[in-house]
Amino acid sequence: MLRATFLFAALVAAGALLPAAEPPKPPAPAGAAAPAGSELVALVKAHCVRCHGPAKAAGGFRADDLPADLTRDKERWAAVRDQLRDGLMPPPKEPRVEDAKKRAAVAAITAGLGHPVPRLPNQGNLVPHELLFGRPAAAASVGPARVWRLSPGGYVGLAREVTRGRLPSLVQPFTLSAERGIRDFASLYTIDEPSAEVLIRNAEAIVDCQTAYDIKDGKFAPKQDSIRELTVLVDPNAAPTRAQVEAAVRTQYRLAIGRAPTDEEVGRFLGLYEKCLKLGDRPGAAKTVLQAVLLRTDALYRTELGRGPADATGRRRLAPDEVARAVSLALGHAREAGLVAAAAKGELATPEQVAAHVRRLLDDPKADRSRVLGFFREFFEYGNAPLVFKDRQRDLHHVPTQYVADTDRLILHVLAADKDVLRELLTTPVTFANYATGKNKQKGVEESKQAVVLNPNNNKGQKNVETVYGFEQWPAQQPAPVPADTRLGVLMQPSWLVAWSTNFDNDPVRRGRWVRERLLGGTVPDLPIGVDAQVPDDPHRTLRDRLTVTRDQRCWKCHQRMDELGLPFEQFDHFGRFRTAEPVVDPDATAKNVDKKGKPLGPVFKEAPLVTTGAVADSGDPALDGTARDPREFVRKLAASDRVRQVFVRHAFRYYLGRNEALSDARTLQAADRAYVASGGSFKALVAALLTSDSFLYRAPAEGASK
Structure with a gap:
């Protein structure tokens, strides 16, 4: 004691x-070509005052008396910005604001408010994408002490x-x-x-x-x-x-x-x-x-106070020991001996020296690089598949932990090639299925083998894990090409499909929200208190048909940002199996399915044809908006988008720097994106650019310090 x-x-x-x-609040960017306060007031009066004026004030909100000086009423101007940015206002029946004008207005309000760095992980996309990538960034980046x-x-x-x-x-x-x-x-x-x-x-x-x-x-x-x-x-x-x-x-x-x-x-x-x-x-x-x-x-x-020398602007560089620990823990879970030794010798003084060690660690198969795979687990969240309860199936041996292991292996395979990584992850036509390795004691070498092996005498007709991927027999050579015209990439891996499902069905809404946030860099408001978000339990209708309940005006203003992005994945059932039809209850056949005494014998199912179309709308990139006929066309379209790539860079920034991006990080983000593109889509190049950026290596000057 x-x-x-x-x-x-x-x-x-x-x-x-x-x-x-x-984290300190970054300054608003100077010289932004954006509407003035008076122009913003005019836009609000043209599109908002009819419903939010002195006579009506819908939702208790008035917009008729907003000041041209945004700093005099930050809360109301922030609300206007958020409604415009998320496409929630004006409502569908009212005249819409042109996309270009809307983006300019959102950027101008954000710049006028100064926009503090959002603190929570789910608030990262609140910084408008156009302010970070829409124009060249000249200002030096800096991170918070x-x-x-x-x-x-x-x-x-x-x-x-x-x-x-x-x-x-x-x-x-x-x-x-x-x-x-x-x-x-x-x-x-x-x-x-x-x-x-x-x-x-x-x-x-x-x-x-x-x-x-x-x-x-x-x-x-x-x-x-x-x-x-x-x-x-x-x-x-x-x-x-x-x-x-x-x-x-x-x-x-x-x-x-x-x-x-x-x-x-x-x-x-x-x-x-x-x-x-x-x-x-x-x-x-x-x-x-x-x-x-x-x-x-x-x-x-981890102390990252900037104990190193200050530059002409007052920014302070991380001291060598701070750099060594920061880089070590960015890539792995412990201090790396080579970085610690380099810090002691004063060999982490320049970005080039830091970059050399980052490349050394990324190229060394024995180095602790566990957080590299960890990024993709957090980005895609396929690791949650084992957390989704599923009833035991008569025809399938459901092993979600193996689905996760297969996807881990696939991601590592793509990272080993390190070419066009994001596009490959979204569209690769190969997969690992029920895959493991083991040592052949006779030959003394590592060989591939089935990870999960069913007892042929006691499996009661269940099919093994590889059948979820569409293989009738376990492919000995892996990665193996997936069956033609069925699935592509991580978003059609069973692990991802199960992770974004419910106990008994698919979850197009959460899948669509994932696409909106992780690939398009958009936002969706949280579910309002008191709203019963339940899809009708009508077993004679397909899930797509039942989901039309969200078209109600109260729901659609948010669901229009999610549903059409998640519905293409109805091509798969909630175990991740490819399908061309969905089983629904046949009411007539069920009514006739009785025994001699008229006692019901249970539901009778029929196959309802699947509709697998989807659409991208209000993405911020007009070239990306449009329809897709199936999930494969859908992900190919996303994978080819510059905006999707840039949003991917934003998420990598958050992971490796441990905070949301601020307006002052535009230079770091753009440089990281250029490094990724110039290297042919190398994730190593992207990570090296982030870990040698000013945002990573420098800290803001203490308040009151000379600048």
Whole structure:
């Protein structure tokens, strides 16, 4: 109990409960060619005042008295912008605002309001796309100074680092937001008291692992994987010297924080050791000190304050150790030895030096690049397939974890080629199906094999996992071409289709919302409170037919941004199987399906022809808008779009920089997009451009600093 009390005090004193820094508001872009305030007022009066004036004020909102100075009524002008941007106003029966005029108005209002960086993951698309990519960006980019709590994976990586791979059993203290979108954002997470209690218990387990020993024949014997500089402190038969305690503190600093401590820091921990000695035994005091180092802010947070030199504008560059940890944790879950060594030698001083290490890590198959695949898991969210409950099927062995593993393998296959990555991910005609590898003991080589093998004597007629992909037999050579004219790319993988389905049916609405947000860079308002969003349960009608309930005027203003984007995927059932018809109940045949006593024997189904058309509307790119006859034509159209590629770059920015993009990041985004295009669609080039950008390497000057 005393040890826990000291540790909690050390944690608070070290500032581990420090809240994450709020990102500063970027300045509005100068010289934007946009409508003036008076022109915006005229547009509002022409299209809005009839319903939102003094006589009617629909929804309690008046637009007739909006000031030409947008900063005098930011809340109402922001509401006007959001309604215009999302296509919700004017309503369908009223004269529409021309697309070009609408985009210019949205950009002008956004610039006039200054538009602070949206904080939540699902708010990233609130910054209008045209302001980021619509014109060349000249202003230098800069990121906010911040402290960034370790991600769940980053915390496990820290534990592996400090135990040199001998990871004890730990409780994960950190979680991520349940919000949609890229979720590991620097501004969202702090360490609260419940997390601190878990961290204290974990620190005890880690130090026990670091200092593990046996007593053999009465003699102290450190275990083989223990850390010798630390185990010397816990020998019950020998008191450590002050020099040994100091050496142990310095070793723990290097392991947990990646740098040597200052003399003042060492002195503080030596003082803690002396204080603990008065209340307990020597090994207990030593372990308390070692645990306290693990609980420091700079062990549990990534500090990106910009401790490096300032440029002429006052921007401060990340210090070499900040760069080393930031790049390491951008690509993997632990500090990378080569980056740490380079930082110590002063070899991370230029973007070119950083780029060389980024390319080295991306090209090294042994390097920790787990967060590269992690980006695609978060972007597509196909990893949620196992979370969707499905009833056991008589004719299918449903294994969603294998669907996810197959899609992981497909993405890694595309990344290995590193050519036109986004287009390939959306349109590749090959797939992995029920695929795994295993070592052939006779030949001594790795070979492909079926991951899930059914017992032929006890499968009760179920078909194996590969049949979901359309294969009658498991293809030995993989990736294998998918059956012709059936499916393409990740959006037609069973994992993605199941992840965006319900327990018993497809979910065109959420699939359409995904396309709107992740590929088109648009927004859809959240479901209003009190709205019963239920599709009628009429088993004699197809899902597309039943979904027409959303055409109601109260619903359609939002559903028009989703439904037609998700309906092409009705080509597949909610297990991800290709189909050309949908089973529906035949009312007449069901009524006749009775036994001799007239007792109903259950529903009789018939096949209803599928309609697989879809449409893109109000995308922001007139060349992209239009209809598609089936999901394959639909994704090919999306994959060929410059806007879709740029939105993909925006999501990569959020993932690797841990925040939403701001207007001041336009230069970084455009440069990253150019690097991707110039390299022939190399994801490595895109990542390297982001991790060497000013937005990544520089931090805003402190408030009041000269500029």
